[in-house]
Amino acid sequence: MATKLAGKKMLIAGEWEEREDKIEVYNPENNELIDTVPAAKAADIEKAIALAKQGAKVASDLSIRDRMNVLNKAASFIEKNIDKFATTIALEGSKTINEARSETARAAETLRLSAEEARRLNGESINFDQMPGQEDRMGYYFRFPVGVVAAITPFNDPLNLVAHKLGPAIAAGNAVILKPAAQTPLSALKLAEALMNAGLPKKILTVITGRGRDIGDTLVESKDVQMISFTGGLETGEQIAKKAGLKKLSMELGSNSPVIIRKDADLNLAADAAASGAFSAAGQNCLSVQRIFIEEDVYEVFKEAFLKKVKKLKVGHKLSESTDMGPLINEKEAIRVENWIREAVSMGGTVLRGGTRKGAYLEPTVLEHVPEKATIVKEEVFGPAVMLFKVKSLDEAIERANNVNYGLQAGIFTANINSALKAAKKLHVGGVMVNDSSDFRIDAMPFGGVKGSGLGREGVAFAIREMSEERIVGFKLTE
Template sequence: MREQALYIDGEWFTRPATADVRDPWDGSLAGTYAIGDADDATAAVTAARRALAEGLPPHRRAEILAAAADGVARRAEEFAGMLRAEAGKPITAARQEVQRAVTTLRLSAEEARRLPGEAVQMDAYPAGDGMLAFTVAEPLGVVAAITPFNFPLNLVAHKIGPALAAGCPVVLKPSERTPLTAGLLVEVLTEAGLPAGWLNLVTGDPGVIVPAWQHDERVAVISFTGSAAVGWQIKAGSPRKQHILELGSNTAMVIDSGADLGRAVAAAVASGYGFSGQACVSLQRLYVHESVVDEVLTRLAAAVQDLAVGDPGDEDTVVGPLISPEAKERVTAWVRGAVRDGARVVAGGGERSGVLEPTVVTDVPEGADLLCAEVFGPVVTVVPVKSVADGIAAANDSRFGLNAAIFTDDLANALAFSRRTEAGSVLVNVPPAFRADHMPYHGVKESGHGREGVKYAVESLVSPKLVILAA
């Protein structure tokens, strides 16, 4: 069991008030965390501002991030065990997340050595005769990083790594459901040589900590991953700051009539039910050409019934517990509500070992939460469509737009989908939940603002200062 303290200006601080972190699988105590307040949040910013003023050369940032990547790799099983305990993440998926975080930190180390800058051809016009000019990347300032429960290590690494690479100190508020893994990462970065003030960890009530950072003029950037409602509220409450928002979605995928159905169904299963569908790019809406919809439903139902469900400590488990009993009840209520309105459950819908089964639903009425809101659970809704054009229109009929995918053997349909689908990433014959940590990653509409992916996040966290020299 881990007892998580606050980390401010290079020191760990306990607090009289603490809260428990419970294992979503069996309710056992995974650890406790200190409850910080607005004064702690402000003290963290003060430390970060001092660090910013002192500076840290890019080569040192790179060395520290590379050493931290090695540190996470050495402690991989410890990190995976913590992910399993506090998030209920199946152990195989937890190990995959650890390896992704190692990659994210290594990519960040590389980007610290190649910050953006360019020569400006001043004498392209007469006014610039005799001048030499170039841009240098300057950090925007202190970054407030606010992270969700579902990827407690890699999403934290995606906030911290690019910020440090860019030269921006960080004040970090992880999810109150999964704060312990973040504390382990702070330990690793400290052991890697990160000086005091460059990374500060404040845990507690987001309703107390986040407003303190919103209203603190010394915070230059708020980087938030979480629900759309909260993300846009944060942006509205701090309009003069820079924002990087990675928000929710109700991811769509289209299966064309000539698609490789085995490959497409495998992609739907992996994207819809991995970690119980608790990812912003988890497949939720599956639009299938009417000529193959019956076969897809049969294959999909058989596949999900074969998925290992239950104890996240079991190496074979794919679908473990949702993050909380409240989340489980909400998803169950959405399925029941759709069924009352005429939907049909093709597979799942119940529980196995106390875990919500992977569920396939069809005939869901328009306007139902299963189609319009973000389920964040192991439920995929199958909808027949007459054509790929209809599938595109249906996919676009959403306030979200993060990832969208199509499986097709028709190049014209692939190109039409790529051009007309409203999403930050469009994937052809690739599962919709796919993400590589070096690629640009962002949403449109209510799904986000700004871009992540290590290189692209770094570019968002620096300002190009123009330097002009004349003899």
Template sequence: MREQKLFIDGTWRAAAETTQVVDRWSGEPIGVVHRASAADAKDAVDAAEAALRRGFPVHQRAEVLERTAAYIAAHAEEFAAMITAEVGKPITASRTEVSRAVGTLGFAAEEARRLPSETVPMDATEGGVGMIGFTIAQPRGIVAAITPFNFPVNLVIHKIGPAIAAGCPVVLKPSDRTKLTAGLLTEAFEAAGIPAGYLNLVTGTPAEVVTTWQEDPRVAVVTFTGSSKVGWQLKAAAPQKMHVLELGSNTAMVVAADADVERAATDTITAALSNSGQACVSLQRVYVEAAAADQYLHLVAEKFAAVPTGDPNLDTTLVGPLVADAEVERISSWLEEATQRGAKILAGGTVEGSVLAPTLVADAAQVDRIVCEEVFGPVVSVVTVPDVDSAIAQVNDSKYGLNTAIYTASLATAMRYARDAQAGSVLVNVPPSFRADHMPYGGVKDSGQGREGVKYAVEEMTEQKLVVLKA
């Protein structure tokens, strides 16, 4: 049993109330977490404000980020086991996430050492002759990081790492489902020597913690990954703050008639089923040209049926339990709605305990919730289309636009898709779930605003101050 306290101003401290955490697969208790009050949330901002005034030299930021990366690498199995215990992520996926987080911290250390600045040619105008102008990157201020359950190490690092690189103190509220993992991560930064107040862990209810931060003018940036509904509510409640919002999606992929269909089918497994489909960029919609549809559906149905499911602690498991039983019930009800309207389940659709079998659906309609909403589970809907133009129209017929992909042998088709698809990222012959941690990452429409990817997040968290000198 692990006891998880709050971490405020460099000190672990108890709260008045605690909640129990259980293993997602076994149901056994694994920890007790202290629950912060609104007063604790305010104390965290006080500590961050004092830290910001003291400052944090660039070379020290980079060194702390590097030491944190080394600590996590040395304790990788402990981190992976905790992720799997808290949310049921298959252990191999948890290990991959931890490895990626180490790399993300490395990118953040690099960016700390090359914060953006530039010279400005003041004599480009007559009035500027004899002057020298340049910009310096300064931290925007305190960053409130509000993080989800599905990548409780790497997505948290995608917020903390750039903030520290930029010189911004962080107040962190992790998902209620991954508080113990957040505690391990905070311990890593503490062991690396992060100055007091530059990282504050506050585990509590959004009503008390997040509301306190929204109302506090000292919090300059809110970086949030989660549902579109909550993201836009956060922005509406505090429109004067900078917001970086990574929100929902119903990721689409197109398989053209000239595609390598075997490759597309194989990549569908990775794109749709990694982390049991619980990712913003998890593949949910596939539009296949008619000439390739039968082969694609046959191959994917065959591959789905062979996917190992069940105990997330086994190295062989690809699809484990969903994060909550309520999610299993929700997705099952959406599948039932679709089949009542004429959709056909070609593989999966069954539930065993808290595990939903990998599910392949054909002939679903654009209005079915398994198509137009975010499923966040191991479900893929395949629609046969007459041509790529029709596919593009249906891909864009969505309130979301995060990642999308096309499989084709034609450069012309690929470029047309890259131009016309409404998404933050377009991938060609690459699974739409792909994300490298240094690339710009973010969406359009209801998928959010702003960009992550370490360099780009640092830019969101800094502001350029112009300095003009005249002898």
């Protein structure tokens, strides 16, 4: 029997609305229909933008204390309903119930961080008298909201990535229009419910469900939208940048994350962290470990330890407490990753473990001897596949790690502080994790990448900066 979830209406400027045309939401585990949501059209986006312009005025006038109260109350709502939120995440997406509980807790934390950072929307005084002849002047700057923020989120973290858009936007005093992924809209709608129950004034928030081809261009091209915050693929990000016109852009566009294993590393720690980093959320994580560079002196020892860790991973039913990895978001994506693996093998690569697909499920897959020109080496796999590479030195590892058009995060395992510092300086990425995998993030840290991995930084305090502007105020003193 299908499990029915709340989420049949979308939120337009604080009002729950239905539409005749529907998007069906399926459980990727068994292709079971679990709910439907409205399929918005361009006219719905136009309506939402017009109301958001009014909402921006309401939001900017909302006191810092009122913003904090709303965000903290919404966080409490999530915490009181953690099982409902986690079940929604697990059913509509790829995460296991344990991964979904972790995401739910993080979403509540993200909203609380947003509340705390709202109180730190500070400016500072400027010494105008530093310039000769300006001794009779003084000034300061403060931060003001950008206005209407368009937020577009992917399927892989359907609650916490939404919280990373909505929390900072509200904290900064903006109106926000969210378009969640069509595959996973239910978690976003539940977060909207939490915010509305917390007393967020109407017109500030829209969560509009629809297909990108129907509503995407209208949203990103509108001159009444002052900023776009997008998390997703590089190709889509480039299309948005071309269409957006003169407005602020913040983009997190994925990665092809490297991890370096030095010969002095704690190999058991490294194997455990790398396995978790490669296969959590079925590898559908922008920080997922994809390329592991191991110094040749410890290559075989690390490989054996890593394969033992991977062998213990249990693939199965997402709601089972004992499951470590669920399916990909749909069979189409599983077939894509399977084809990349087959291409790698045809080019000389070897499958050490996994590689077998059944429906949307793909076994945790480990490869070696894959040539650099293979698609799975150059592009973001976004699936449960990882490659091992033997290197002679740290310099070689860094050079090969940098040899892709991505640079989000990287990891290095070493007992040598000089190696850690060298990697931190030379790796072309937005973050370097020492004695941890690339798949590490806390919600307070700056988060973003270089090259094809995006523009700007998320992480609550840094997203608030992106979603606000400085305004200088100068005084000429007169008698």
